[in-house]
Amino acid sequence: MPTRTPIEPDLFRALLRRHAAGVVVITAPGARPAGFTATSFTSVSLDPPLVSFCLDRRSSSWPALESATHVGVHVLTEQQEELARRFATSGIDRFAAPLRWQPGPYGVPVLGGALAVLVCRVAERVHAGDHAIVLGEPVHGEHSEGAPLLYHNGRYLKAA
Numbered sequence: 621m622p623t624r625t626p627i628e629p630d631l632f633r634a635l636l637r638r639h640a641a642g643v644v645v646i647t648a649p650g651a652r653p654a655g656f657t658a659t660s661f662t663s664v665s666l667d668p669p670l671v672s673f674c675l676d677r678r679s680s681s682w683p684a685l686e687s688a689t690h691v692g693v694h695v696l697t698e699q700q701e702e703l704a705r706r707f708a709t710s711g712i713d714r715f716a717a718p719l720r721w722q723p724g725p726y727g728v729p730v731l732g733g734a735l736a737v738l739v740c741r742v743a744e745r746v747h748a749g750d751h752a753i754v755l756g757e758p759v760h761g762e763h764s765e766g767a768p769l770l771y772h773n774g775r776y777l778k779a780a
Contacts, residue, residue: 640772643700645707645734646673646685647692649727653715654684657708659771661693669758671740674751680710682752690726690741691756694734696769698778703731704769705776725760736763 627635641659648654660674671693675685685691696704707714715721715729724730725739740756767779 637773640770640777643696643704643769643771643776644673645694645696645703645731646675646681647694647721647729647731648681648684648688649690649723649729650684650688652684653721653729654681654688655707655714655729656681657704661695664755670743671738671756671758672753673756674748674753676750677747677752678750685752685754686745688742690728690739690759691754692724692728692730693736693738693740693756694731695736695763697733697735697766698769699766700733700769701776703733704771734764735766735768737761 642661644658644661645655646658656675656679658673658675662672664670664672673693675682706712706719720732721729724737728739730737730739738756738758739760740758742754743757744755746753746755770777770779
């Protein structure tokens with residue numbers, strides 16, 4: 621049987637930087653709302669409708685996501701790079717003014733101006749290495765027209 625040789629972390633990052641991804645902000649309710657920027661959002665199933673995203677279990681947002689019954693997924697527009705950077709920054713109050721947000725269904729923080737917003741019931745959390753894969757069942761959604769914000773090779777990009 622061949623010996624298993626894992627890919628080095630630097631090579632792994634270099635390989636995955638080649639993949640372009642849409643940018644979302646995930647939010648969770650709580651005494652202090654939590655949220656973070658993600659590029660791991662994807663559809664999983666149509667029947668039943670399911671989506672997924674991943675989160676590092678060492679992140680400051682994990683405790684809120686670990687106990688949340690519902691979360692918000694905000695598909696960002698190409699004009700929302702600053703919002704993506706804000707929710708990717710550690711050690712700040714990501715919900716402080718001048719951010720526009722309001723409590724939505726199930727108390728989920730809903731951010732203004734997103735291309736699409738899905739409020740999801742957390743269906744399952746699966747531990748995978750140092751991350752958790754969160755499966756969500758959309759229970760509310762709204763959308764508008766526009767172009768998405770993309771992330772590729774360590775940079776935010778606008779759709780062509």
